[in-house]
Amino acid sequence: xxxxxxxxxxxGGGWAARFLLNxxxxxxxxxxxxxxxxxxxxxxxxxxxxxxxxxxxxPAEGKLTFVxxxxxxxxxxxxxxxxxxxRLDLKHRVLGEIQTHAPDxxxxxxxxxxxxxxxxxxxxxxxxxxxxxxxHPFNPVYLxxxxxxxxxxxTVARASGILTSIGMKPLVVRKEIDAHIADRLLxxxxxxxxWLIKDDIATTEEIDNAIRFGFGLRWAQMGLFETYRIAxxxxxxxxxxxxxxxxxxxxxxxxxxxxxxxxxxxxxxxxQSDHQSGHRSIRELERIRDDxxxxxxxxxxxxxxxxxxxxxxxxxxxxxxxxxSEKKPIRTVDRVIPVDWTDYNGHxxxxxxxxxFSDAADSIMAMIGADEAYIASxxxxxxxxxxxxxxxxxxxxxxxxxDTTVLEGAGKKLKLFHDMKRGDDTxxxxxxxxxxxxxxxxxxCEPGPTVxxxxxxxxxxxxx
Amino acid sequence: xxxxxxxxxxxGGGWAARFLLNxxxxxxxxxxxxxxxxxxxxxxxxxxxxxxxxxxxxPAEGKLTFVxxxxxxxxxxxxxxxxxxxRLDLKHRVLGEIQTHAPDxxxxxxxxxxxxxxxxxxxxxxxxxxxxxxxHPFNPVYLxxxxxxxxxxxTVARASGILTSIGMKPLVVRKEIDAHIADRLLxxxxxxxxWLIKDDIATTEEIDNAIRFGFGLRWAQMGLFETYRIAxxxxxxxxxxxxxxxxxxxxxxxxxxxxxxxxxxxxxxxxQSDHQSGHRSIRELERIRDDxxxxxxxxxxxxxxxxxxxxxxxxxxxxxxxxxSEKKPIRTVDRVIPVDWTDYNGHxxxxxxxxxFSDAADSIMAMIGADEAYIASxxxxxxxxxxxxxxxxxxxxxxxxxDTTVLEGAGKKLKLFHDMKRGDDTxxxxxxxxxxxxxxxxxxCEPGPTVxxxxxxxxxxxxx
Numbered sequence: 001x002x003x004x005x006x007x008x009x010x011x012g013g014g015w016a017a018r019f020l021l022n023x024x025x026x027x028x029x030x031x032x033x034x035x036x037x038x039x040x041x042x043x044x045x046x047x048x049x050x051x052x053x054x055x056x057x058x059p060a061e062g063k064l065t066f067v068x069x070x071x072x073x074x075x076x077x078x079x080x081x082x083x084x085x086x087r088l089d090l091k092h093r094v095l096g097e098i099q100t101h102a103p104d105x106x107x108x109x110x111x112x113x114x115x116x117x118x119x120x121x122x123x124x125x126x127x128x129x130x131x132x133x134x135x136h137p138f139n140p141v142y143l144x145x146x147x148x149x150x151x152x153x154x155t156v157a158r159a160s161g162i163l164t165s166i167g168m169k170p171l172v173v174r175k176e177i178d179a180h181i182a183d184r185l186l187x188x189x190x191x192x193x194x195w196l197i198k199d200d201i202a203t204t205e206e207i208d209n210a211i212r213f214g215f216g217l218r219w220a221q222m223g224l225f226e227t228y229r230i231a232x233x234x235x236x237x238x239x240x241x242x243x244x245x246x247x248x249x250x251x252x253x254x255x256x257x258x259x260x261x262x263x264x265x266x267x268x269x270x271x272q273s274d275h276q277s278g279h280r281s282i283r284e285l286e287r288i289r290d291d292x293x294x295x296x297x298x299x300x301x302x303x304x305x306x307x308x309x310x311x312x313x314x315x316x317x318x319x320x321x322x323x324x325s326e327k328k329p330i331r332t333v334d335r336v337i338p339v340d341w342t343d344y345n346g347h348x349x350x351x352x353x354x355x356x357f358s359d360a361a362d363s364i365m366a367m368i369g370a371d372e373a374y375i376a377s378x379x380x381x382x383x384x385x386x387x388x389x390x391x392x393x394x395x396x397x398x399x400x401x402x403d404t405t406v407l408e409g410a411g412k413k414l415k416l417f418h419d420m421k422r423g424d425d426t427x428x429x430x431x432x433x434x435x436x437x438x439x440x441x442x443x444x445c446e447p448g449p450t451v452x453x454x455x456x457x458x459x460x461x462x463x464x
Numbered sequence: 465x466x467x468x469x470x471x472x473x474x475x476g477g478g479w480a481a482r483f484l485l486n487x488x489x490x491x492x493x494x495x496x497x498x499x500x501x502x503x504x505x506x507x508x509x510x511x512x513x514x515x516x517x518x519x520x521x522x523p524a525e526g527k528l529t530f531v532x533x534x535x536x537x538x539x540x541x542x543x544x545x546x547x548x549x550x551r552l553d554l555k556h557r558v559l560g561e562i563q564t565h566a567p568d569x570x571x572x573x574x575x576x577x578x579x580x581x582x583x584x585x586x587x588x589x590x591x592x593x594x595x596x597x598x599x600h601p602f603n604p605v606y607l608x609x610x611x612x613x614x615x616x617x618x619t620v621a622r623a624s625g626i627l628t629s630i631g632m633k634p635l636v637v638r639k640e641i642d643a644h645i646a647d648r649l650l651x652x653x654x655x656x657x658x659w660l661i662k663d664d665i666a667t668t669e670e671i672d673n674a675i676r677f678g679f680g681l682r683w684a685q686m687g688l689f690e691t692y693r694i695a696x697x698x699x700x701x702x703x704x705x706x707x708x709x710x711x712x713x714x715x716x717x718x719x720x721x722x723x724x725x726x727x728x729x730x731x732x733x734x735x736q737s738d739h740q741s742g743h744r745s746i747r748e749l750e751r752i753r754d755d756x757x758x759x760x761x762x763x764x765x766x767x768x769x770x771x772x773x774x775x776x777x778x779x780x781x782x783x784x785x786x787x788x789s790e791k792k793p794i795r796t797v798d799r800v801i802p803v804d805w806t807d808y809n810g811h812x813x814x815x816x817x818x819x820x821f822s823d824a825a826d827s828i829m830a831m832i833g834a835d836e837a838y839i840a841s842x843x844x845x846x847x848x849x850x851x852x853x854x855x856x857x858x859x860x861x862x863x864x865x866x867d868t869t870v871l872e873g874a875g876k877k878l879k880l881f882h883d884m885k886r887g888d889d890t891x892x893x894x895x896x897x898x899x900x901x902x903x904x905x906x907x908x909c910e911p912g913p914t915v916x917x918x919x920x921x922x923x924x925x926x927x928x
Contacts, residue, residue: 010697138678139695146678169677171670181666182674188652193688202645206635208687210646212770213633214602214610216683221756223672223680224657225733226741230749231603233474238734269689270702277690285694288769292685295763302804303759305752306676340766343822344839345903350847351822355815358807375808382857383814388850393906439809442857 004077008035012083013042014141023059029073046142052338109135145169205276332363333402348394468541472499476547477506478605487523493537510606516802573599609633669740796827797866812858
């Protein structure tokens with residue numbers, strides 16, 4: 001599959017990175033002199049953060065090419081994404097040219113944050129009907145899952161499937177409106193924040209703190225309405241709205257008016273922002289943001305909630321695409337070390353080796369049918385003893401795999417030997433003894449006959 | 465120290481829990497028939513989530529009492545928190561009574577989300593000047609750190625110190641305005657969201673998804689302005705504002721008008737919310753929210769960023785308050801198991817035992833001066849071998865400690881034996897071999913003389 005990215009910058013670069021790291025070839029057209037450098041910087045950021053979101057290695061990276069003419073970029077593309085500046089005349093010109101040269105069945109998305117499809121498609125598309133749709137992503141595009149889709153129903157359904165396959169969360173907006181959904185909310189906050197600064201109520205840093213130490217943490221996982229549903233408590237949502245509704249007409253907001261963006265206000269905000277974050281470069285801030293997002297999204301993954309559900313679904317797809325080999329030792333883990341596994345020594349913390357080996361044992365569990373249903377039936381294996389040898393350091397971004405040998409598998413005992421490797425080098429080994437247990441009595445017991453039967457042929461004779 | 469909570473409900477209960485779990489005695493007054501049950505439920509939620517935010521056990525819980533008269537609650541309190549419904553006449557009556565009976569130097573905070581101190585203090589406080597201040601928290605109060613403080617400078621400074629000591633983040637609002645800072649932003653979003661629902665653009669669930677799969681993840685860690693600073697890229701913040709400024713006057717928002725909260729709109733929202741979340745009880749949703757918050761805040765803790773910095777500072781305070789004992793074995797860990805450490809078997813994942821033992825080794829490192837400065841000088845210890853025996857299960861909320869014996873400590877080798885206990889029961893043991901290394905060559909080398917000298921007396925003779 002091939003994606004064409006028209007218009008570089010931080011959004012176009014984010015799209016390029018998202019497709020590329022999910023195995024697509026990507027062709028970029030941007031006439032700006034700095035486009036190649038800028039896109040490569042975004043892709044570099046993506047390489048150090050995106051693969052660590054998953055417990056499974058992503059497919060091999062696609063090929064990234066930069067072309068000098070728009071037709072060369074879009075001619076054989078399956079997905080074309082327009083991310084040029086937010087000016088309707090410019091969008092019209094670029095989308096017209098795209099549709100003249102694109103394959104008939106190519107999907108043509110626009111990253112516009114404000115324009116409606118009916119506006120975008122007021123364009124001369126040659127003999128064909130103009131057929132661009134809105135595919136509005138959020139920065140950083142390679143990490144944040146949300147894409148707002150607005151357009152013709154069947155087109156948007158096809159687009160949803162592809163976006164899901166590259167780990168994104170399509171949100172189909174059913175009625176076209178200016179600024180779709182998310183930016184309307186963002187714009188409301190932005191406007192109010194400008195007033196707070198103009199009136200010297202708060203600085204940029206105080207406003208950021210008011211968000212990230214409070215409701216920002218709520219919104220990262222539940223959004224607005226589910227949060228308020230809880231606040232309403234047992235009395236329910238209607239009660240909550242009726243109770244807080246009257247506040248809407250109180251003099252709480254300045255929203256009836258728009259602050260004028262004078263030079264003075266712009267400079268005030270810029271100065272406050274320098275004071276708040278100026279000691280770090282934009283590059284540093286990008287990496288901090290990305291590492292934070294990875295760590296929080298991985299926390300939600302563990303919790304099976306919100307953006308975390310999406311990551312687990314993508315892991316499941318990645319795993320299902322792998323061919324399970326009959327070969328021994330068994331390949332039980334194949335993954336990239338995420339940033340949140342490192343410690344003050346700058347390398348992967350020792351406890352995370354234990355997590356990799358625990359995941360390796362889980363792979364064996366899946367193979368022998370000691371799965372969710374089995375656990376729900378009241379049976380499982382518990383680890384009782386591990387002996388780990390740490391032979392080499394691991395760092396964030398390293399691709400590692402585990403080869404597991406089943407040393408013993410008769411009766412209640414299951415003994416595994418895990419060899420964790422980076423390429424051909426062993427970085428750690430672990431001998432792990434598990435005992436089959438009843439989850440009711442929390443005591444050892446014989447495994448079920450199906451599990452025993454599946455386990456027996458995996459045992460490597462004469463190794464124990 | 466003693467806190468008085470006047471007005472139960474979810475906010476008053478959250479304050480009670482926050483104080484109580486940080487070692488304060490708490491006295492509650494609320495004339496409602498259900499107050500005691502409701503507050504106990506909030507405190508139960510707090511018990512299962514708050515202690516897991518820290519790597520150090522919190523002080524012993526204070527004593528919670530319910531009294532039938534307001535004067536009995538406030539008479540000997542150091543902090544009095546008013547959390548009655550948002551009606552100014554009611555606030556006046558309650559704050560007047562509080563100030564008649566409170567000690568002269570008691571701090572009197574109001575949880576009001578909208579009123580200004582000048583409004584709250586239009587009250588007959590007897591012979592004294594009315595002196596309430598705004599201390600506006602965010603639900604769940606026992607987890608979210610933010611408290612907006614508005615009031616007289618010296619009072620607010622005293623209040624800040626106390627709030628910090630119970631793990632909160634005071635944000636001093638320098639000019640009093642209706643709704644302080646955060647609720648002005650929230651109100652702007654709420655208003656716009658109501659329009660989106662009224663106009664059938666989006667449902668409650670779609671709006672929540674637009675937030676939590678996109679900008680909500682950004683706001684949980686950086687807020688609005690630092691996020692946009694990055695979006696502006698190398699061109700800077702002033703450039704960003706100038707570029708996006710004109711959008712403010714585009715027809716992007718409905719904000720110039722307030723939607724009327726008709727019965728029909730209220731019911732529409734309630735129905736959509738039922739469809740979105742109605743399959744879970746409020747209790748379930750509360751626990752899901754709390755577990756998500758704990759997991760994300762712990763992720764930020766590991767990243768040393770935002771709300772995570774606050775948690776690390778609180779850990780440092782908790783640790784500094786512990787008396788280091790000369791006794792052997794050495795008490796190296798004393799903590800509660802957080803929710804994000806459990807796995808599909810419902811108990812603590814085996815890799816987290818490794819984390820507890822890794823933390824135990826870090827305590828020894830701190831004792832022997834192999835600290836941050838030592839690491840910065842290019843020296844450290846790396847673990848090369850562990851043998852772990854898993855003897856008992858651990859669950860979220862369990863308080864555990866580790867007793868560590870130093871078996872060997874001469875030259876490059878450091879051998880530790882960790883005994884992880886819940887009460888008197890050993891849940892796991894770990895024999896850990898560490899080797900002293902140069903962080904430059906990544907090879908073994910002799911430790912510095914100060915570290916060697918500090919280590920020698922810790923070694924227990926004849927154990928190895």
